[in-house]
Amino acid sequence: MYTDFVDELSKMFTGDQLLTAKSELIPYESDGLTAFKALPRAVVLPEQQSEVVDIVQLCHRYSVPFVARGSGTSLSGGSLPNTDGIVIGLNRLNRILSLDAEQRIAVVESGVINKNVSDAAHPYGLYYAPDPSSQGVCTIGGNVAFNAGGAHCLKYGMTSNHVLGIKAVLPDGNLVELGGSSLESIGPDLVGLFVGSEGLFGIALEITLRLLPLPEAYRTVLAAYPSMELAGDAVADIVASGLLPGAMEIMDNLTVRAVEESVNAGYPIDAGAVLIVELEGESSAVEEEFVNLQEIINESGAYNVRSARNEIERHLIWKGRKGAFGALGKISPAYIVQDGVVPRNQLGAALAEIDSLSQEYGVRVANVFHAGDGNLHPNVLFDNREDGMLEKAEALASEIVKMCVRRGGAITGEHGVGMEKRHLMTDMFSEQDINQMLRLTNELDQKGIANSGKMFPADRVPGI
Amino acid sequence: MLEPKSVKEVQEVVNTASTAMLIRGGGTKTALSTPYGNETVVDLSNLSGILEYRPEEFIFTALSGTPLENITEMLDENGQWLPFDPPMAKIGATIGGTLATGLSGPGRYRFGGARDFILGVKWVSGDGEIVSGGAQVVKNVAGFDFPKLMIGSLGRFGIISEITLKVFPKMNSFGTVEWDCGGIDSAITFVKEMTCTPIDLFALDLESNGIVRARLGGLSTTLNDRLARLSEYREGAKIILGEIEANLWDHLKEFLWLPDDYSLIKVPITPDLIPQLDACLADRQSHRKYSVGGNIAWIGWSGKIQDIDTLLSELNLGGLLIIGDSKTPWLGTASVMTVFADKVKRAFDAEERFLPL
Numbered sequence: 111m112y113t114d115f116v117d118e119l120s121k122m123f124t125g126d127q128l129l130t131a132k133s134e135l136i137p138y139e140s141d142g143l144t145a146f147k148a149l150p151r152a153v154v155l156p157e158q159q160s161e162v163v164d165i166v167q168l169c170h171r172y173s174v175p176f177v178a179r180g181s182g183t184s185l186s187g188g189s190l191p192n193t194d195g196i197v198i199g200l201n202r203l204n205r206i207l208s209l210d211a212e213q214r215i216a217v218v219e220s221g222v223i224n225k226n227v228s229d230a231a232h233p234y235g236l237y238y239a240p241d242p243s244s245q246g247v248c249t250i251g252g253n254v255a256f257n258a259g260g261a262h263c264l265k266y267g268m269t270s271n272h273v274l275g276i277k278a279v280l281p282d283g284n285l286v287e288l289g290g291s292s293l294e295s296i297g298p299d300l301v302g303l304f305v306g307s308e309g310l311f312g313i314a315l316e317i318t319l320r321l322l323p324l325p326e327a328y329r330t331v332l333a334a335y336p337s338m339e340l341a342g343d344a345v346a347d348i349v350a351s352g353l354l355p356g357a358m359e360i361m362d363n364l365t366v367r368a369v370e371e372s373v374n375a376g377y378p379i380d381a382g383a384v385l386i387v388e389l390e391g392e393s394s395a396v397e398e399e400f401v402n403l404q405e406i407i408n409e410s411g412a413y414n415v416r417s418a419r420n421e422i423e424r425h426l427i428w429k430g431r432k433g434a435f436g437a438l439g440k441i442s443p444a445y446i447v448q449d450g451v452v453p454r455n456q457l458g459a460a461l462a463e464i465d466s467l468s469q470e471y472g473v474r475v476a477n478v479f480h481a482g483d484g485n486l487h488p489n490v491l492f493d494n495r496e497d498g499m500l501e502k503a504e505a506l507a508s509e510i511v512k513m514c515v516r517r518g519g520a521i522t523g524e525h526g527v528g529m530e531k532r533h534l535m536t537d538m539f540s541e542q543d544i545n546q547m548l549r550l551t552n553e554l555d556q557k558g559i560a561n562s563g564k565m566f567p568a569d570r571v572p573g574i
Numbered sequence: 575m576l577e578p579k580s581v582k583e584v585q586e587v588v589n590t591a592s593t594a595m596l597i598r599g600g601g602t603k604t605a606l607s608t609p610y611g612n613e614t615v616v617d618l619s620n621l622s623g624i625l626e627y628r629p630e631e632f633i634f635t636a637l638s639g640t641p642l643e644n645i646t647e648m649l650d651e652n653g654q655w656l657p658f659d660p661p662m663a664k665i666g667a668t669i670g671g672t673l674a675t676g677l678s679g680p681g682r683y684r685f686g687g688a689r690d691f692i693l694g695v696k697w698v699s700g701d702g703e704i705v706s707g708g709a710q711v712v713k714n715v716a717g718f719d720f721p722k723l724m725i726g727s728l729g730r731f732g733i734i735s736e737i738t739l740k741v742f743p744k745m746n747s748f749g750t751v752e753w754d755c756g757g758i759d760s761a762i763t764f765v766k767e768m769t770c771t772p773i774d775l776f777a778l779d780l781e782s783n784g785i786v787r788a789r790l791g792g793l794s795t796t797l798n799d800r801l802a803r804l805s806e807y808r809e810g811a812k813i814i815l816g817e818i819e820a821n822l823w824d825h826l827k828e829f830l831w832l833p834d835d836y837s838l839i840k841v842p843i844t845p846d847l848i849p850q851l852d853a854c855l856a857d858r859q860s861h862r863k864y865s866v867g868g869n870i871a872w873i874g875w876s877g878k879i880q881d882i883d884t885l886l887s888e889l890n891l892g893g894l895l896i897i898g899d900s901k902t903p904w905l906g907t908a909s910v911m912t913v914f915a916d917k918v919k920r921a922f923d924a925e926e927r928f929l930p931l
Contacts, residue, residue: 212766213844235770257715270719271690286914293869294842295726296894297910297931298918299676299689302722306715311914326772350630352653352743392774394803398796451711453631483713520714527716538709538716546705546922547718553921554914 112151115172119152119196122164129153138179138197142244143187145446145500146529150177150191157202159219159277159315165198166313167283175559178313180221180249185447186528188256188308192563198313200251206230207316214321215274215291220251220314224258227319236321239266242524243432254314257306259524261357261431264482265390266322268524270305275318278304280311281560291318308526309561310551325356325390329400330424333407334381334414338362338477341383342457344410345481348387349454351406353399356390358482359431365438365476365489372437375430378414385412385481386431388424434478435489442474442491444500446507449525450514454484463513464488471506473499485523486514512537527565535567544570579620581637581696581704581735587616588733588927589702595928597729599639599671602662605837605895605903606675606728613929616733618670624648625736626710633693633710635738638670645669655744656691658682659777661827670734675896676726677840679827680777680789683866685742692721694738699731700923712740723918728903730931731922745791748776749801750814750822755784758852762845762868764808769845769867773804778867779826782852789823831861832874837898839882839905841871841891854885879905 120128129135130152139147156162169176175195182189191197203221210216211234216227224245227238241260242248248258253269254276266272275289289301304311335341341360348355361369361384366377377384387403389396400417407415418424438445452460461477464486468475476489488510492503511521511534521527521534535544548570555562562572576591578584588595591614598607598617609615618639627634629652636645642663649655659679660672673695678687694708697720707720724734755761761784768778768788777789790800805811814822825831832838843851845868855862858881861874873893875882879900886893886906893905904910911931919931 211770213846214769215844235772257719259713259715263713267686267690268713268715270722271686280914280917284913286912288912288914290842291844292842293682293866294678294687294840295676296840296842296892296904296908298727298730298915299722299725300912300914300918302689302719302725303918304914305722306719323770323772346630349632354743392772392800394796394799395774395792398793451709451713453628453633453711455630480713484711485713519711520709521716523711523713524715531716535716539706542703543706543717546699546703550718550918550921553917 111172112174115168115174116152118168119154122168123154127155127157138182138191138199141179141182141187141189142185143190143528143530146187146190148191148193150193150195150197153197153199155199155202159203162198162203162313162315163279163283163285166279166281169196169559170281170283170557173557173559175562177561178251178255178309180252181223181247183244183248183252184256184528185449185525186522186530188526188528188564190529195559200249203315211236213291216319216321218250218317218319220249220254220317222250224248224250224253231321235324237324238272238319239322240269240272243435250317250319251314254305254317255307255309256526257524259480259485261359261480264358264480265354265356270302272320273301273305273317274320276301276304276314277316278312278314281555281557289318293320306526308528308565310565311554312560327391327393327396328424329389329396329403330418330427331387331403331407332377332416332427333385333412334378335383335385335412337382338461339458340411341385342461342481344385344407344412345457346454347406347410348403349482351402353402355387355482357386357388358480359386360384360479360481361431361434362477364441364474365434365478368437368441368476369430369434372440373430373433375426377430381414386427438476438489438491442493444492444494446490446503448486448488448490448507448510449522450486450511450519451523452484452486452514452517452519456517456519457481457484460486460514460517464510467506467509467513471502473503473506480523483523484519508534529564532565532567535565575615575617577617577620581621581698584621584698584733584735585702585704588698588700591927594926595729595733597674597733599668600641600666602665602667603671603675603896605898605900610901618668618733621735629654632741633712633738634741635694635710635736636669637736638734639668642667642669642672649741650744653744654741656739657685657742658687658691659827660688661829664828669737673725673737674728674734680779680823680865683778684774684776689722689725691739692725692737693740695721695724695734696736697724697732697734700925700927704735705732705922708738710738730919730928732928745776747794747797748789748791748819749797750787750789750819751801751804752785752787752812752814753808753810755786757784758782758849760784761786762848765868766845768807771807777823779863779865780868781864782856782862826863826865829872831863832897833861836861836874836876837879838896839873839875839893840896841873841886841893843869843871843891847891851889851891854889
């Protein structure tokens with residue numbers, strides 16, 4: 111059966127569009143979650159939307175599993191291949207089809223890189239707001255599949271809040287168009303349902319995005335605190351005051367030192383915690399809010415506060431934060447980054463508990479997070495060359511996520527469930543909730559071929 | 575008519591109703607809450623109450639039949655609000671009905687609409703079971719986005735029982751600048767220009783006669799300067815403040831401009847398509863208001879529903895009947911029944927206990 115499939119596939123795709131040699135497949139065996147590896151049987155690189163539809167229809171006919179892949183930056187193993195199936199790489203669907211600056215809309219193919227959208231919009235005084243730290247590499251299609259967030263989603267939301275329309279191919283090969291160009295719609299919000307469905311509902315081909323006017327002014331502050339607790343309290347005070355910053359980020363000492371060694375952003379390396387707060391918007395409003403912000407920070411116990419005086423200084427502050435995950439590679443051969451969410455007033459307590467868990471396991475954790483929305487990123491650092499360390503790190507990572515749920519939070523704020531957290535779904539959802547979700551996937555993907563094995567506990571879905 | 579008082583009773587109703595169920599909250603959107611045939615009306619007025627409110631987290635959870643006014647009052651006491659101006663609050667709209675119809679008011683322009691504020695949902699599906707999705711934190715991507723699915727779903731997948739929403743700190747001062755652009759074409763050109771400025775407009779509405787209104791909200795200390803700056807964008811600016819300003823926007827939120835016996839239709843649209851729509855409606859007896867930077871057209875229609883249905887189809891636009899008489903509320907090219915929608919329907923209401931899409 112599979113040989114018939116490959117025969118047909120080879121007739122449809124030739125040359126560098128179809129990869130089958132092991133050496134060609136290895137780059138696709140893993141994504142950002144490097145602890146998981148699986149070799150697909152083949153990789154197909156379509157160059158047109160119609161080719162994607164053809165492949166999916168072929169896969170459906172032969173019941174061959176497929177995994178769509180953008181740039182493979184997923185931190186939850188969302189594009190881990192299925193060893194019985196193929197990977198469909200979308201990077202060549204990289205055209206920005208249209209950009210309507212007057213109506214603030216861009217229509218892009220799913221392989222377009224996130225930052226390229228903002229770059230294309232920039233000459234018109236516009237930008238695409240969702241800014242995951244991988245934005246220079248990750249694709250819009252991947253952002254849609256996982257409802258990507260980023261540091262600036264506190265004020266304007268995640269990917270889902272910026273997608274107006276999606277043209278997608280369903281697992282059975284049917285093409286659908288959801289939503290449109292308007293901010294408003296009629297009928298159930300199926301665009302909203304598709305975003306974040308982790309590839310289980312098919313493959314997005316073309317996406318209509320909304321663009322925002324570039325903020326006129328920014329006020330970016332970097333404050334150093336002797337402890338994480340004080341930094342967390344400062345965030346709570348800022349939120350309680352009614353200010354709505356564009357971003358609020360915290361990094362712990364371990365992270366700050368790694369960042370300085372790697373990026374040299376000028377962070378104070380003796381700080382227990384560093385807080386970045388960024389106000390953005392209309393000049394006069396930002397200036398007024400900045401006065402309020404300074405008052406709050408000055409009374410919050412920060413011992414070193416500086417504000418960016420120009421765009422260069424602002425970029426440097428962000429360079430450190432956005433380079434944090436990469437910088438951790440300097441201080442540890444491997445790490446697992448987690449993504450749990452806690453209610454904001456639990457931040458201090460959650461971090462204290464992470465610290466004691468870290469000591470209990472004897473494994474270091476470097477904390478970086480979107481303090482404004484309670485989205486933690488504990489990076490569990492370990493040496494993967496040491497026997498048993500991967501398992502220990504995974505166990506600690508899971509413990510941290512369970513702790514988040516116990517505190518009324520969520521298992522994932524923006525990285526998605528993928529492979530990595532599927533065993534934790536039952537901590538957050540009841541058996542019944544999971545059954546309901548499976549009803550939907552079974553209806554949309556009766557053959558179980560679209561990114562199957564992801565998102566649900568292993569005993570509920572066909573394995574990879 | 576059935577009036578369940580608890581979620582358990584809702585489940586019983588779903589299991590025992592003998593005809594397709596039509597769900598009603600406050601009954602304010604009459605086209606969507608009035609039976610056309612022998613539907614079983616399920617009235618959720620008694621499924622009301624705040625289950626949890628955490629002002630420091632900017633989150634609340636309420637039963638779906640809770641009136642918007644009760645919610646607004648509660649949030650107001652803590653200097654918080656739902657910024658998207660949920661409409662028809664004064665005549666008794668409920669939070670469940672607002673989300674099930676997917677209606678947002680002029681404030682949707684600034685921070686987003688109902689879909690951007692919903693965090694969690696529980697609903698009773700066709701088999702009487704509870705489906706839940708989302709979480710009680712502002713950021714979560716675990717599981718499928720069932721909360722968003724419920725927005726605009728008009729009870730086709732089940733009965734919403736409980737909703738969690740995020741709220742924002744309430745703006746304490748407002749002001750509006752109004753211009754007369756002379757006609758709809760100039761008004762559209764001006765609206766498009768205003769949409770791309772870095773001015774943080776709270777609302778941006780226009781009318782057929784060329785009137786454009788831009789609303790600002792924020793700190794009282796900077797409001798006058800910002801209004802002055804906004805006024806410079808075009809000659810003839812008129813600044814409106816105080817109670818008159820508040821009433822102006824209430825008038826729009828509550829559809830007080832809609833004459834009695836007129837139907838009300840919501841048409842999602844983009845600015846470019848407005849002049850043509852307006853021209854087609856101009857010599858018919860109709861009222862039009864264009865909101866959210868030209869992304870919604872509200873049409874007050876005095877004629878037959880079939881006629882507006884045909885007109886919208888000819889213009890390749892879709893509409894939702896909010897007030898009026900029609901068996902199906904989807905008008906024009908509103909393509910609600912797609913392959914995708916059909917599969918979702920079959921997942922949650924295989925036996926069609928609820929109305930069809």
